[in-house]
Amino acid sequence: MVIKLNPEQAVLFGAGGRGGKAAVAEPEEASRKGRTVIRLSTTKAERQQEKAEQAKAERAAAREAKAAGNGKGSKKAPPAAETAQSMAAKQREISVSEFFTKNRHLLGFDNPRKALLTAVKEAVDNSLDACDESHILPDITVEIRAVEGYEDRFTVAIADNGPGIVKQQIPRIFGKLLYGSKFHRLRQSRGQQGIGISAAGMYGQLTTGKPMRIISRTGKDKPAHYFEIHIDTAKNEPQILKDEEKPWEVERGTRVEFELEAKFQRGRQSVDEYLQQTAVANPHAKIVYKAPDGQDMEFPRGAKDAPPQPREIKPHPYGIELGALMHVLRTTRSRNVCGCLSQDFSRVSPQSARKICERAGIEPKGRPSRIAAQEAERLYRAIQETKLMNPPTDCLAPIGEEALVAGLQKEFKADFYTAVTRSPAVYRGNPFVVEAALAWGGELPADELGRVLRFANRVPLLYQQGSCSIWESVLEVDWKNYHVEQSRGAPPSGPLVITVHFASVWVPFTSESKEAIASYPEVVKEIKLALQECGRRVSVFLSRRRRELEEERKKSYITKYIPHIGIGLREILGFPEKEEQKIVKQLTNILEKTRGGVE
Amino acid sequence: MVKRKKVEAPKISLAALRDAGSPAGRAETVGHIRKTADKMVGEIHRGDRPNLRFPIRSLNNVEYDPKVGYFELLGKKTERTLAYSTVKTFAQSVRMMAAAKTNIEDEEICSKREMYYNSKAWGECRFAEQPESDTVMDDIEALFGVNREQLGFVPDEKGGDVAGKLMILDRDAQSGKPLKIDCTKQGSGAWSIPSKVEHLGFETNAKFILVVETSALFQRLVYHGYWDKANCIVISMGGVPTRACRRFIRRLADEKRIPVYVFTDGDPYGYGNIYRTLKVGSGNAAHINRFFCVPQASYLGVTPQDIIDFDLKDATHPLEDVDIKRAKDALKNDPFFKIYPQWQAAINQMIEMGVRVEQQAFAKHGLNYVINNYLPKKLAHPEKFLP
Ligand SMILES: Nc1ncnc2c1ncn2[C@@H]1O[C@H](COP(=O)(O)OP(=O)(O)O)[C@@H](O)[C@H]1O
């Protein structure tokens, strides 16, 4: 289906509510007439058609070009040069939904295999966030079913026992990108931008045309609300297809279900791995996984208490960027600079605020919005030079050394476990905590590269390992110092699993798909310090074990072989048994006194 | 030539080996074993770590003087002192010494493989594989400077096959009555050399002994009655010659004063391992080379020059890396080849040509070419054989 659009026809994808249609303008035609081209398909059939159209257009264009080249007096004039006016006709706002429809890879939906993982991940992360915030021990069920008649289509449903969502919010949460409760605050949580679950729904809608189905209930005495929702991608607005009250056996919680084009598999970078690692980092959660191949999995709760709840904080002025500082000065509710500094930032007392102003040569009672760019720069420098307390750290909820070890023990059988939780540090004004844990030996494969599990705010990161500061730090640590083998440019090898958890009020992801942590020097430094501490501990363990093994072997050598020297000598010389015993005893003494290894 | 200190050992003539099997020889070996054990017990009581000193068994602990005729042991020794790293082999050595003493006293013989199985009764101290037990056996043999047969250990391998103009004087195994074996009357088969050859006597008018590497060629020579035409004795070694085979050829050649000509594949293994071991012994068991060498042997072929002279170029194989390594090793480290410029020239020629040739390659010119052409042509000029 081809819809030709004029620039004036602002609604590019307005028909979405009726099943989502593709808007495809013929490129050749469109460019000639200066029309906007939006290529957007919703179903596979339509995408195929789109491809065919495009190929047709390209063939036609090629024919034309050939004709133009041959005939001297070309029939067609070359495209006219653009003017500011003609360009102005094409300049317009881009809806976020449109943007992400085109750039789905940015959200982690680049291929069907990854799409399934990302969809589950967004929903589970939300459930965990919601439960944690409401102090509820999470009970989550993930269900994936194959859609009959399709090989590449699945229904995904995630249900939780969380607080539920109030009726009016449901459509916006699920039918609008960049809508959420976590963006405008500084507090550690799994989601942050407010595009997680709605992006998953949008991907489902794009690939199958089907709406998202949500049912949620906020308490026993409240009704359960059932919604079917489409996203109008042009407007970035929800389109409600169904809104009704429904009987639901669940007293409280949320269940979201959608259909999507996907590929089911097990092993690395699969839903299994994500859930297993989620269990490692969230021992307080219980997760049940109903898989399409019938091999269900259950990750039982490993900790009785919910983690302490992080608190929301204001930004710390250390490391904040100049632009951000200027933004705060412009938008503050405080009437003077001194008040702004001490109220909009954490750890700035009125005294230190005055000190900062003095140092910057700025009138403390001046209006913040009047601060000129130059003064702001002086203020910025003065802040960095003034001694301030580190940001408060109750905004962070590290997993904790004990729980980290418990998580590893639950999923990996090893001989040695250790974990390190660093004290909080700051990057760009954001407090963060790094934790690292290490498991060694046991049933872990001995002749492979060590496994590195990465977590950000308790969420496993499964993709883009190579561009992640955790991976970079693992490679930069010199593991040979700790008697662990390592080749150049590779992680350490041997029977080991390393986990690194980065917890912060704002995780500096390298992209919206939240797969890798950006390499701020402060961040890399902290990760390396945590890893080095784990390394020191494993090295102590290894040398102790080596000594014990050596001692054991030495002892066994004595009992195994020394008696035979006695027997042999007695056979040759024919002395009495008592003499043989004496010789064996004496030989044992002699050997115990010798230095040197068994090999 | 630089004179180096040799292990003091009396020049043992051919007869000496026979004596070692006698009651006096046996008593001497047992005495040697007891003395070694006594010394160890003394060290143990003093609180010292007991140790055993073995002559180093390798090519760099032998020297070669053509006038002597075989590889002689130099004085280099290694010490095996009791430590965690040596305790297992130490215990195994002591137990094998005890086994040897029992063998000798009971006049019992025990094959190398039986010795290996014997050790299975030693619990944790047992040998895991036969090569381990063979190595310890070789060590003990060298430690006492005797032949393993004198310790009651006999090899499992066959000694070699004999056919041709030779009458062997043996005794019946049961009655001890004298027995004559006519090697011309072996039909399509052959007489096998036993592991002990000291008691054998010989009658022969043969002009020479032809010693060949492969049994395939031996078969062909027997099948066509080559020994009859050439009036000779043909012996097949079947690879590197066993000690019994070397000893047999030596005794026969010494007693009857007949020349020994050797015919092997033309490759570094044929020259360096088979021919050289037959003629001068090995570096691995240098303490007994004087019994097991055939200094009068000379090399008939196949030489690299034969490839050219007998037009065998298209019947050759390229040298593999191991061949080249072996050849270069022989030139550099083998005291035998280092002495003879003729051999150096031949080996260098082979490296240059880059090919090796098998004894059977002459079949290229017809199956009996080797009998009718090659051997007669070569035998016309024994003075041209390689030393
Ligand atoms: N299962 C749920 N239970 C309660 N609230 C939820 C649930 N899922 C999502 N929400 C709410 O919806 C908002 C938007 O979610 P999402 O689009 O995933 O963005 P983000 O998690 O980044 O904030 C969340 O901030 C949260 O307030």
Ligand SMILES: [Mg+2]
């Ligand atoms: Mg989310």
